[in-house]
Amino acid sequence: MSHAHIDHSGNLPNLVKQGFDGPIHATDATQDLCRAMLMDSAFLQEKDAEYLMRRRTRRKRVMDGYEEPVVEPLYRQEDAQKTFPLFAPLPMNGTMDLGEGLSVSTVEAGHMLGSVSMVLTDGKVRIGFSGDVGRKNLPIIRDPQTMLPCDYLIMESTYGDRLHQDEGTVLDKLADVVNRTAARGGKIIVPSFAVGRTQQLVLLLNQLVSAKRIPGIPVFVDSPLAVNVTETFRKYSNLFDAETAAMLSDDAEGDVFGFSRLRYIRDVEDSKALNGLRGPMVIISASGMCEAGRVVHHLKNSVGDPRNTILITGFQAENTLGRKILDKWPEVPIFGEPFRLRAEVAKINELSGHADQRELLTWLKPIAGGLKKIFLVHGESRQQEALKVVVEATYDVEVVIPSRGDRFEVS
Ligand SMILES: [Zn+2]
Structure with a gap:
């Protein structure tokens, strides 16, 4: 496993539930992050299923006879717990024997704490997997290392059709959003991945x-997962980039993830109490694409007030x-009900953990000459088509966009 993000790790308990019992190789940091994330994911799924079942019971009375289907969580916390004993080592920037003639080599992917790109080989064919390709100069994490040579490459394409607009620095933009919203007495709601993005924002x-540069308004990190994960970040300070390491050694408390107006919220009652608070504040809460978790409740309470700002800091998948918030739909569906979107919607691109088209081409350059084929994954079809065109125009290599269920023989 290349890194801990839930779109890479989130299905593991489901696989284990269905009988998978092989080793799951991941770096130490990825394993630690996954333990917290998968428990949280299972918990959220249990809660969401309960919520939908309660609503079903309510509606059943109203709708007279019509029955919505029973909602089962995809997996439960006990399924997540059965996954952890399968975790097995994966070096950060090293090579490891996997047995049966296979070995794997990794380099830092620069995408999040503990993320790697890798090459798997049987001594004859080398298959590379980009994982998610990061970017230079992101807060906290180190820059991507040069990818290892391989024959076939499975490559991400999240931003395959676009270039990041880096206008001004991320600090300037964040200061503007906070100051502008605070001046009108609004709240700044930041839907954020609990893992990685939240720690960057706090920093x-x-x-x-x-x-x-900003007023001393309260900042809440409202996510039990973010609290646990921030502990893991503190544990792996050896993986920080030079700037963050320097900040850490300068910090009086030795903690770059804490300051006086910042409160981490674990308890659900404390989270609910935030709704009653008035005045400007920042609430950072998961999930990053607003699909689940406490942020959905904060959005429900905030989207209708034009003083507030919804600050989007990460990739938002279709649907x-x-x-929908980013695209400024006049009404957005929250828990199945329509809500008028009157709050300001602001966006900061600079924290994107994904290389854009130009950065992907640069990442590819050292190994492009030796590649027989590239398979594009982890992107919507528009991004994949666009990336295929520029990669084939730039380098002499065939690019394949596989469909679900396709099989390829490599030699
Ligand atoms: Zn990722």
Whole structure:
């Protein structure tokens, strides 16, 4: 497994539930992050299923005879727990024998804490997997390392059709959004991946508060998962980039993820209490695409007020609530009900953990000459088509866009 993000790890308990019992190789940081994330994911699925079942019971009374289907969570916390004993080592920037003539080599992918790109080989054919390709100069994490040579490459294409617009620095943009919203007395709701993005935002807000560039308004990280994950980040400070390491050694408390107006919220009652608070504040809450978790409740309470800002800081997949907000739908569906979207919608692209088209081409350059074929994954078809065109125009290599269920023989 290349890294811990839920779109890569989230199905593991489901596989285990269906009988998978092989080793799951991942770096130490990825394993630790996954333990927290998969428990959280299972918990959220249990809660969502309960919520939908309660609503079903309510509606059944109203709708007289019509029955919505029974909702079962995809997996439960006990399924997540059965996954953890299968975790097996994967080096960060090293080579490892997997037995049966196979070995795997990894390099830092620069996408999130513990993320790697890798090459798997039987001594004859080398199959590369990009994982998610990161970017230079992201907060906290180190830059991507040069990819290892391989014969076939399975490559991500999330931003295969676009270039990141890096206008001004992320600190300037974040300061503007906070100051503008605070001036009108609004709340800033930041849907964020609990893992990675939240820690980056906290680090940046810490810098802005220290530099007195934003007012000392309360900042809440409302996610039990983010609390646990931030502990894991503290544990793996050896993986930080040079800037964050320097910040850490300068910090009086030795904690770059804490400052006086910042509160981490674990308890659900404390989370609900945030709805009653008035005045400007920042609420960072998961999930990143607004599909589940506490942020959905905060959005329900905030989208209708033009003083508030919904700050989008990450990729929003098609058909997610996050995407609808980003596309400024006049009404957005929350828990199945329509809500008028009157809050400001702001976007900060600079924290994107994914390389854009140009960065993907640069990442590919050192190994492109030796490649027999590239398989594009992890992108919508528009991105894949666009990336295929530029990669084939730039390098002499065939690019394949596989469909679900396709099989390929490699030699
Ligand atoms: Zn990822």
